[in-house]
Amino acid sequence: MTTHVIRQLAGKLGGLLLTLLLASIVIFFAVALTPGDPVTALAGGVRPTPEMIEAIRAEHHLDDPVWMQYLRWVGGVLHGDLGDSYVYGTSVASLIAPRVGISALLVGYTVVLITIVGIGSGILAAVRRRRTEKAILLGTSLGVAMPTFVVAILLIWVFGRVLGWFPVYGAGDGFVDHLYHLTLPAVSLSVLYIAYMSRITRGAIVAQQDAEHVDTARVRGLPRAHVFRRHVLLNASPPILSVSGATIAGLIAVSAVAEQAFGISGIGSLLTEAAARKDLPVVQVLSLLLVAVFVVLNAVVDVAVAIIDPDTVKRRSNA
Amino acid sequence: MSIAQLTRGRVPAPARRAAGRDPLVVAAAVVASAIAVIAVAGPLLAPYDPNQLYVGEVSAPVSLDHPFGTDDLGRDVLSRVLAGAGASVVGPVIVVLLSTLVGTAVAVLSAWFGGVVDGVSTRLVEVIFAIPGLVLAVLAVAMFGKGLVAPVVALSIAYMPIVSRLVRAGARTELGKPYIAALRIQGVGSPTICVRHLLPALLPSILAQATLGFGYAMLDLAAISFLGLGAQPPASDWGVMIAGGQPALLNGAPEQSMFPALLVVVTVLSVNILGARVTSWAEGADR
Numbered sequence: 001m002t003t004h005v006i007r008q009l010a011g012k013l014g015g016l017l018l019t020l021l022l023a024s025i026v027i028f029f030a031v032a033l034t035p036g037d038p039v040t041a042l043a044g045g046v047r048p049t050p051e052m053i054e055a056i057r058a059e060h061h062l063d064d065p066v067w068m069q070y071l072r073w074v075g076g077v078l079h080g081d082l083g084d085s086y087v088y089g090t091s092v093a094s095l096i097a098p099r100v101g102i103s104a105l106l107v108g109y110t111v112v113l114i115t116i117v118g119i120g121s122g123i124l125a126a127v128r129r130r131r132t133e134k135a136i137l138l139g140t141s142l143g144v145a146m147p148t149f150v151v152a153i154l155l156i157w158v159f160g161r162v163l164g165w166f167p168v169y170g171a172g173d174g175f176v177d178h179l180y181h182l183t184l185p186a187v188s189l190s191v192l193y194i195a196y197m198s199r200i201t202r203g204a205i206v207a208q209q210d211a212e213h214v215d216t217a218r219v220r221g222l223p224r225a226h227v228f229r230r231h232v233l234l235n236a237s238p239p240i241l242s243v244s245g246a247t248i249a250g251l252i253a254v255s256a257v258a259e260q261a262f263g264i265s266g267i268g269s270l271l272t273e274a275a276a277r278k279d280l281p282v283v284q285v286l287s288l289l290l291v292a293v294f295v296v297l298n299a300v301v302d303v304a305v306a307i308i309d310p311d312t313v314k315r316r317s318n319a
Numbered sequence: 320m321s322i323a324q325l326t327r328g329r330v331p332a333p334a335r336r337a338a339g340r341d342p343l344v345v346a347a348a349v350v351a352s353a354i355a356v357i358a359v360a361g362p363l364l365a366p367y368d369p370n371q372l373y374v375g376e377v378s379a380p381v382s383l384d385h386p387f388g389t390d391d392l393g394r395d396v397l398s399r400v401l402a403g404a405g406a407s408v409v410g411p412v413i414v415v416l417l418s419t420l421v422g423t424a425v426a427v428l429s430a431w432f433g434g435v436v437d438g439v440s441t442r443l444v445e446v447i448f449a450i451p452g453l454v455l456a457v458l459a460v461a462m463f464g465k466g467l468v469a470p471v472v473a474l475s476i477a478y479m480p481i482v483s484r485l486v487r488a489g490a491r492t493e494l495g496k497p498y499i500a501a502l503r504i505q506g507v508g509s510p511t512i513c514v515r516h517l518l519p520a521l522l523p524s525i526l527a528q529a530t531l532g533f534g535y536a537m538l539d540l541a542a543i544s545f546l547g548l549g550a551q552p553p554a555s556d557w558g559v560m561i562a563g564g565q566p567a568l569l570n571g572a573p574e575q576s577m578f579p580a581l582l583v584v585v586t587v588l589s590v591n592i593l594g595a596r597v598t599s600w601a602e603g604a605d606r
Contacts, residue, residue: 011379015445023444034462145588147538148560149545150580157568158579184462192538253453261565270456272546275461282462287454296448 007308016299022289024077028070031280070302077288083281087274094284095270103266105178106255109186110193111248118194122201126209127228136198143195148254152188152261159184168262185258193247202244205234211235238305245301249294348590352416354586357401358408365398365527369555378572388574391595392568396560398531400579403555409534410471417475419529421483423521428515430490444480452539460548467550468541478532485528489521523601534587541583557583 048056057063061072076083125136127247159166172181209232217227240261256268267286274282357364366508367373372392379389388397425444429437451457454473460466461474493499494517502512512522552559555580564575 018442019446019449022442023449026446026450030458030462056553089502141591144590145584145591146581147542147587149542150584153561153565153568153573153580155566157573160373160569161571161573217463250451250453253451253457254542256453256457257545261545271457272548275457275548276465278464279462280461283458285449288460290454291450296450 007309009303010307010317012299016295019295021294023068024288024296026293027284027287029066031284032110033239034280035173043200058061071237073284077290078284082285085274085279085282086265087277087279087282092282095282096267096285096289099266102182102264103228103252103259103268104179105254106182106185106258106264106266106276107248107252109179109182110251112245112256113186113190114193114197116192118197119244120241121194122198123233125198125202126205133202136202140195144192144199146191146195148188148192148257149261150187151191152258155184155188156261159254180261182264185262185264186190188261189251189255189258193251197240197244197247201236201240204239205232208232222283234308238308239306241300243303245298249297252293253290322492326554337481341591341596344596346540347589350585350589353406353476353590354408357404359405361401361404363594365395365401368399369399369402370394370553377568380566381574387578388565388572389574390560390575394408394577396575396578399555399560400557400582403557403560403579404582406467406550406554407537407541407557407583410467410540411533412521413471414478414536414540415529417472417476418532419482419525421475422479423486423518423525424495424566426478426483426486427490427517427521430494431472431509431513431517444483447476448480448484450477452535453542457492458538458546460543465548465551467540467544470540470549474536478536479516481532482525482528486521486525489524490517493517493520523597527594527598527601530590530597534591536586537583537590 009126020314061069066070073083080093082096084091085095088095121136121140155166165253166184170181172178213235214227214231217231218224232287253268256272258264258274259269267289271283271286271290273279274286347553362369369595373389374569376389378391379385381528385395385397387400389395390399423441429440434583454474455477456470459469463469463599499512499516502516541556541558541561543561544556547562550559552563560579561576561583564573564577564579567575569574
């Protein structure tokens with residue numbers, strides 16, 4: 001069984017690297033084949049003279065074959081050289097570095113909310129049937145139709161205009177102030193995913209509660225709390241875990257919306273701005289970064305699921 | 320009874336009967352139909368020209384003259400919401416159609432041929448799956464410029480793996496059933512089996528996924544417009560209107576953002592309710 005798991009994990013790692021490689025190719029070539037001459041963007045608004053064009057083309061190796069440019073780009077990224085922004089002229093790394101922290105904090109805050117409220121309410125809905133369950137189900141059906149931008153404008157109106165308890169613009173200074181400022185953005189990001197996680201959690205637990213092995217455990221006279229923890233929750237955790245992994249990984253891209261709505265300068269707002277201004281080197285690197293985080297997080301969760309429940313891996317590989 | 324009759328005859332009747340018993344589903348169907356009517360006939364229903372500026376009535380509250388108020392340029396919000404319905408609804412519809420068609424085709428082909436075709440297409444689907452939809456849409460905007468076309472195409476590609484995984488799994492189960500073998504032995508051609516027998520059997524689950532996909536597509540496209548990368552002002556796409564009304568929230572004029580936001584939520588909610596119904600019907604049809 002153990003060798004089986006190890007072989008599965010090795011296969012997963014290989015698949016992960018292959019996926020990353022293919023994704024980097026897709027991202028690079030999509031951008032490299034973009035209509036429009038990068039020289040115009042690199043010249044920074046002035047009409048370039050023929051000498052300037054030549055100099056720019058030479059500096060950015062634009063006359064090399066595309067695959068050479070790809071290898072140079074990937075090599076650079078692997079060594080931490082992320083290229084230069086068309087718009088700012090500075091290195092992409094220097095644009096990303098000061099923004100990573102605040103975006104990570106925002107996503108982390110959101111993940112905490114989703115985990116506590118989403119999984120918590122899901123468990124509650126599964127355990128307490130009838131009225132509690134009905135209320136939570138109603139809330140979650142509404143919640144899955146409440147995207148970040150809708151919750152954001154509701155919160156900005158309620159707290160910015162009516163109540164004024166939380167700031168609705170910027171990220172503040174210092175850790176505590178950051179948390180204070182990021183509360184509304186994190187709530188606006190989390191509502192839809194809380195609803196989603198709550199439904200997944202409830203579904204997984206209800207499915208386990210009706211399973212035969214749980215009945216058997218109950219009939220054996222084991223304490224209810226023990227049955228719930230060891231037989232229901234543990235067996236319900238693989239699907240909950242895989243969905244949370246995919247959710248959190250996708251969250252990083254969606255955080256752009258919260259950053260935009262609340263005027264926070266993070267990775268998401270940088271990506272949005274770069275796309276709007278056709279700052280292709282920035283878009284390339286950030287897309288690759290988001291894809292890498294997405295793929296790695298999903299793989300980590302798969303491994304965690306495999307450790308909890310080796311059967312899942314076996315079942316998936318046979319599917 | 321022939322196989323074709325079995326697979327076709329059971330499709331609409333139970334769904335209709337089940338829906339009739341659930342008032343929530345009926346309400347959702349009514350709302351969704353109303354949204355569809357607005358999407359088609361919105362500009363005709365609008366009481367004012369959606370782009371006409373009423374200078375004396377900037378950021379006016381809800382009134383009889385302007386049931387949804389006016390925006391910061393004095394434009395009638397109700398007329399703008401109605402005129403923007405078409406763009407807000409057609410985008411997600413195209414995403415669902417494209418991703419469903421391509422995803423189903425890829426899945427059926429890879430389930431039918433297996434081997435190398437299956438291996439390559441599964442790997443390809445895996446790679447697309449690794450790029451979040453919103454990232455692919457933003458990438459497309461960076462390449463082809465702002466507007467709805469690039470994000471719609473990008474989201475169609477991004478949603479394809481979800482359809483394709485589902486349909487591939489269903490198709491493999493279905494292909495293992497004795498009736499497919501029976502058809503093969505009778506000498507029925509592969510395209511005929513796929514189109515006349517396999518697809519009808521998979522239709523319920525494809526339909527369920529498509530209905531749910533509409534909601535996601537609508538939210539993603541509205542988010543892209545909210546970010547300023549999709550439909551461009553003065554278009555009255557709902558996402559654009561929500562973003563445009565944001566400054567007025569702090570001045571005590573929430574109508575400009577709230578009404579288009581309400582429409583997005585109500586549309587997605589009603590289609591999701593219908594989607595849940597279609598899903599439970601599809602699960603019933605599987606057995």
